[in-house]
Amino acid sequence: MKTQQQTPTARTLAILSSVPVIMVLGNSMLIPVLPAISRTLQVSPFQVSLLITLFSIPAAITIPLAGILSDRIGRKKVIAVGLLLYGAGGLLAGLASIWGDGSYIAILLSRILQGIGAAGTAPIAMVLTSDLYQQEKRSEALGIIEAANAMGKVLSPILGSILGLISWYAMFFLFPILTLPIILLLWYQIEESIHTQGLPLHQYKKNIKKIFRVHGRWLFISFASGSIVLFSLFGVLFYISDYLEKTFHLVGVGKGIYLSIPLLSLSAVSYWTGKQIGHSAFLTKRFIIGGLGVIALSLLLLPWFTKLYLLLSITALMGLGSGLVLPCLNTMITSAIGLQERGIITSLYGSVRFLGVALGPPIYGALISSPKLLFIGNATILLIAIFFSYHLIENPQHLRGKNGHSRLLLRKKRLYSP
Structure with missing residues (x-):
């Protein structure tokens, strides 16, 4: 069911x-601030690392x-509730920190609540x-979303240090100070131009199975590629962080x-990639393969260089x-799936991305x-x-119809909304 497009x-x-x-x-x-938390609460490095892991x-x-719920009840509701839980978890962690001498267990439970809230934020915002x-504007918008994600990663350790x-x-x-205004802006300033009416559960399950039967091969490699890219990037960031501290004695904001x-x-x-693939979908597969190749080359070069400017140049290349890769995957996955199942498929992709970020540093740390x-x-x-x-990713022009449909699935009784 749809309403007038804005x-x-x-x-x-x-x-x-x-x-x-x-x-x-x-x-x-x-x-x-993890070392300060460890000292103040008198917990071990492993215990303080659980504030990240949990x-x-x-x-x-x-x-x-969260993806399933967004397909059933709407995107805005899931994002708003996710942000509310996220902010509440932060507030509870702050109160637990100042209550008495601070409660490690209470902070840990608050972080779990924050993690559950986080599930309904960025992945559903992408959906x-x-x-x-629509069409080329979608690629550009998703490129900006990916750029914002990266900028958050740039600013957060600096802001944390300050x-x-x-x-x-x-x-x-x-x-909570940041999430409350965003909830209000989201709720009152954004209208979902396309509203879904949840399919009967049996039909929803049937359509999900059909998606993986028709698109399973390229979806699998797309999911895997997104996870591997982020695993590699954050593993290398962990390695470089340790190397900068031990070799060049760089700490803190510097x-x-x-x-x-x-x-x-x-x-x-x-941002640039999103604009390019919006104008020419033919570039999508080329950018994915080229970007993966650039990352592989960077990894092969990295252990052979010790000068600071060369190390930083190689990480910039990564x-x-x-x-090049991530905005293309975002656009392909969200565009090739119909509206009524887009939430769960995109969220599965978000989940494996999250695991890639989470697993990179500890695995690099164990094998360094x-x-x-x-x-x-x-x-x-x-x-x-x-x-x-x-071999498995099809030409994106064959994956997307005019309004972002999967053409293969449209031929199967037009199950999807625009």
């Missing part, structure tokens, strides 16, 4: 872009559920963006600025490759004693992804 404004995209920025702050902003894992698990924008000068728990109170270079590159190239072998192994995985992407 033309989204720049304000609409600005509001939607703020959602992934807020989500990214949930983890990255805490990283600079945010990420609940989010990754809950994202598919809503895809609903609101707030840490006030107190180790100051950032917890920032979450190190954060250096680490922001690949993320700035990712942000700028994501950001460039990631900026053999860096050359680690980087060669990671590059080999990317080369395998290139091979399967070349």
